[in-house]
Amino acid sequence: MSNEAVLHANVEGATAHDAHHDHGEHHEHHHHETFISKYVFSMDHKMIAKQFLITGMVWAILGGLMSVLFRLELGYPDTKFMFLQDILGKWWVQDGRITAQAYYALVTTHGTVLVFFVLTAGLSGTFANFLIPLQVGARDMASPFLNMLSYWFFFMASVVMLSSIFVETGPFSGGWTAYPPLSALRDASPGSGRGMDLWVIAMALFVVSSLLGGLNYIVTILNMRTKGMSMTRLPLTIWALFFTAVLGVLSFPVLLSGFILLIFDRNFGTSFYLSDIFVNGVGALPNEGGNAILFQHLFWFLGHPEVYIILLPAMGMVSEILSVNSRKPIFGYMAMVGSLFAIAILAFLVWAHHMFVTGLNPLLGSIFVLLTLLIAVPSAIKVFNWLTTLWRGNIRFTPAMMFAIGFVSLFISGGLTGIWLGNSALDIHLHDTMFVVAHFHIVMGVASMFGMFAGIYHWYPKMYGRYLNNTLGYIHFWVTMAGAYLIFWPMHYEGLAGMPRRYYSYSAWESFKQFGGLNQFISTVALIVFAVQILFLFNFFYSIWKGRKLTTQNPYGSNTLEWTTPIRPGHGNWTGEIPEVYRWAYDYAKDGREFIPQTTPVDPNETNH
């Protein structure tokens, strides 16, 4: 542990810092740290985690707001929202209606932002940074500097992405998957002009951020575990974050390469993805011999692991939270690790199930069917193990626990429709319909969001030394939970009617126009759910300063190491020596004791399990 020495100076600082903190709520305790080094260019993993979290929350609100706007158009196509026109201007809203170009820009940016900026950076960026050093027993990440860079690359990506909203031709509007030729041809769509330039640059910066972060997470987990913390004693959160980082490091470069080829096609006249194209108003393009499907292979080689990059951290945190609040060990620890491993491996072998209708070789398609449905097996193991963890527990419904239970429910609902879509013969029919939208929003979007909420509610006291308001937490949970099902459950029926996704209007279609009332209902619920997220946001920021104070080190009676640090840990986390670990993280209800922290030596009389 070479960086122990490097961090030593910080530990001293942390000691003084902590002593100071116990006296009160002053914010002027910067003995060694300036405002800039503590809050802006911080190298403390906990501060970087908060930076990721809060940036992610800003994006979640923006991305959520975008979905509210385009849902307004879908749900209330005949209503004129003149006030929106006053706020947003004529490019976005004309005669009180969101324009088609604005609709597609919103759909695209909503998808990109939620998938990458919220559920990748906001979720694994936050919790990998926050939990890895705290739970493996390290003073900080292996490279705090790279860690800081990781955040600032993300910040730059955010700025560039945000700026794309304000360019004259509008942000990119070809869907978050950015399939060329649409995304490659400036003349095919106004959004594929300057907006797409900025989109690609933002994504490239994001990939850099994600790689810097990911390498750091892997190295920290492998090399900086405290004494006694063998891999099989790691909490499941860490295992999940580990596999997440591995997935990211192996797959994001492929996405970047895909983007680089796209940049070449866009700017330098190459034909990687372009062939035989005649654009209206422009004429025949010189490009020949490229293959548009190549991009899809490169994109989904990241795109599918990306789903698990989003989902695994949520799974890990949910496992931990279910166990702690059931007061009972997680059921089948090794099976949980094994299934995470299996999911991580299979994640690389299923990408073409997004491409069943691209005309790919049927034999190849059949192999991807097999591997895709194989993922259901480790997923099933996880679900049954979570259920068994609850069974005969002594369950405390903290808001975090509620969200964890909600996660399991959503994961089941969304996972099962994955079995429909993964089977290519059914996928032909359901592909690119609202059924798919319902499926991935439930299983990846909302479920991971629930995992993120669970994590925030659970570790908020560790982050800020205060609690979130529980009543607001319960309201937040129940409205979001009911809302998620009310929004996405009926959407499956739209998909079963063949209703395509990404349609600005269905009114001209004899086959799809029967869902006007349902669309209105869905939009209304979406609006309410969004409003409740504002309530959560308020709770979050209010509680940072005014929340009920944490008075004990270990409020949940939890076994993991983060609860052995001071209530408000400084940079370096532990004031004295890093504690040694003697057991796994899940000795709850063992031998009649409610919980046995990992730092408690094994008693010779203890039963073996």
Place this chain on the structure above:
Amino acid sequence: MSTFFTIAVIVLVFLIIFQIAKASEYVSVLKGEEKSRKENNKLNGFFMIAFLVLGLIGVYWCNDMFYSKTLMAQGAASEQGEKVDSMLFLTLIITGIVFVITQVALFWFAFRYQENDKRKAYFFPHNNMMEIIWTVIPAIALTVLVVIGLRNWFSFTGEAPKNALQVEVTGMQFKWIFRYAGKDNTFGKKYYKMIDANNSLGLMWKDSADINIKDDPAAHDDIVAEFTMYCVKNRPVKLRIGSRDVIHDVGLSHFRMKMDAVPGTPTTMWFTPLYTTKEMKEKLGNPDFEYEISCDQMCGNGHYSMRGIVKVVTQPEFDAWIASQHSAYSSAFPPPPVPTADTAKKMAVVVAKK
């Protein structure tokens, strides 16, 4: 004005909720945090089971309300579609059973094992037998689904029968172009650089030495149409699919079929329609019914309006229709009043060369 009023009401509701939440926190401090936590626990435990019951009722109610609006209710309009539907029902049954069992277990356990002073949590870290069981059972169920799925997949994606009617479908922003082979039953060659206002597909109607193109006689009798595609009841139809600009997707939800239209990379799809459009109108009691072609791949700002229609007719109706069609070439270069076929062609070449 009403906007401001709405915003004011929302803000007010927020404030009230917030005050209640804050007050309940103070009350809990006064009452003793442990006690109020237990009260909350009971309440949320009850909500868990209530959510399960209401949720399952909601699932039933939702199905009751919307099933009739889906395609399942009207049945598939192609042989392949019928297989898709039966596979879909089987998948629904299997996943439905798992859904109910696991959701009931989840919320029931949450309710049943909520915190209780009398009960101690049961130390139960693992049990290999149970884990093997719930690895093997899903694996078996999935194997069944995979076998059925792949059998259908290979039959759908396999070669079309020999007697299939061949139609070429080309997507462009934002409409569909259809081409039939004409009298010679052969699709003439085309090249995208030949596309112009008269020649939407770039058929090789003339020599063009600079891009190494030779006139293809087979292209002269090809019939090109927009918006409406004709095919024949009970006769397989094979679509040769392409695109002029970006990726589109030929979505035929009534036939349960779908295939991307990719520029530069031709794709194919085939199916056998079972009912004529007229029969479907009668069957569904909807005189406005049409088999619609939707574009199912994001293709630009007009994506949602990229609509086409498939008219399924009987063979005699189809023969009559195709006989009434002029070749694209003759529409582009109308023959002089009393031509022979041969002179018309020469004339057209002369015109084209000008």
